[in-house]
Amino acid sequence: MKVVLASCAALPEGDGDDDALVEALRSDGVDVTWQPWGTDVHADLVVLRATWDYTERLDEFLAWCDRVxxxxxxxxxxxxxTDKSYLVELAGRGVPVVPTAVVEPGEEPSFPDGEFVVKPAIGAGSRGAARFTDHAAARAHFEALGVKALVQPYQSSVDAHGETALVFFAGEYSHSFHKGPMLTRDLAESESGLYLEEKLRGIEPAAAQVALAEQVLDGAAELLSLRRNDFLYARVDVVEGPGGEPLLLELELTEPSLGFKHTGPESAARLSAAIRGRR
Incomplete structure (x- = not known):
């Protein structure tokens, strides 16, 4: 089986998190190589992994995906x-989601009381996301973005507890890791400029978080007329709501970091098995 892991020109072999996956695939007899997206590719399966510059060339990226x-x-x-407006669709299916309003360019945004977040609807690595209490400053940020944006009340629990990322392969739970607060002043940009450096560590999720993640995947599969195991990989990012309940912050089905650096080799082995199951 020949597998290509799709990357981008700035990170042709990813950021190192997928090294364990490459090792697991090769141990399982898979011919695996890296290749930046946008080029002609010939393989039994192309797995999107580090295509993190697509946000600036989305139409081109989607056209390339159509050709693969x-x-x-x-x-x-x-x-x-790739358009985070999916959060509104999932909320409409009864999934507990961080309250989300979608604002199109040229529209007048309505901001909630207290602290809130404005971020691009099409974006990766927390670039363009910012926290506000001042409505004028938030409006200026939205206008400077010049794109469809999301407005969400900031979940203050993130400052103390961060986010929990729950990872699934072929619809089955694999592992979780903790993500520290992203919208703080002390986070540095990566050398590639494609994402902010995150503070990560392995974690055991609460049962309620796993239950929410299962509900999220079921809802997404239903919306897309797919089965859960049609998602080769999925990462469900969960935060704690005002009453302590878990809420969906993002569902990552395109090119998420999967936290292999912060878990044991069995996690990469599980994705290798899921990939080989697609032959």
Missing amino acids: PALANPVSVVRWN
Whole structure:
């Protein structure tokens, strides 16, 4: 089986988190190589991994995904998931989601009381996301972005507890890791400029967080007329709501970091098995 891990020109072999996956695939007899997206690719399966500059060239990226014969996750999933407006759709299916308003360029945004976040609807690595209490400053930020944006009340629990990222392969739970607060002043930008450096560590999720993640994947599969195991990989980012309840912050089905550096080799082995199951 020949597998290509799709990257980008700035990070042609990813950021190192997928090294364990490469090792697991090769141990399982898979011919695996890295290749930046946008180029012609010939493989049994192309797995999107570090395509993190797509936000600036989304139409080109989606057109390339359309041309790839065997893509994971599938292009229909990528097209839906690269616009974070999917949060509103999931909320409409009864999924507990951080309250989200979508604002189009030229529209007058309505901001909540207290602290809130404005971020691009199409974005990665927390770039363009910022916290505000001042409505005028938030409006200026939204206008400077010049793109569709999300407005969400900031969940103050993140400052103390961060986020929990729950990772699934072929619809089955694999592992979790903790993400420190992202919208703080002390986070540095990566050398590539494609994302902010995160503070990560392995963690055991609460049962309620796993239950929410399962509900999220079921809702997404239903919306896309797919089965949960059609998602080769998924990362469900969960935060604690005002009453301590878990809320969905983001569902990552396109090119998420999967936290292999912060868990044991069995996690990479599980994704290798899921990839080989797509032959």
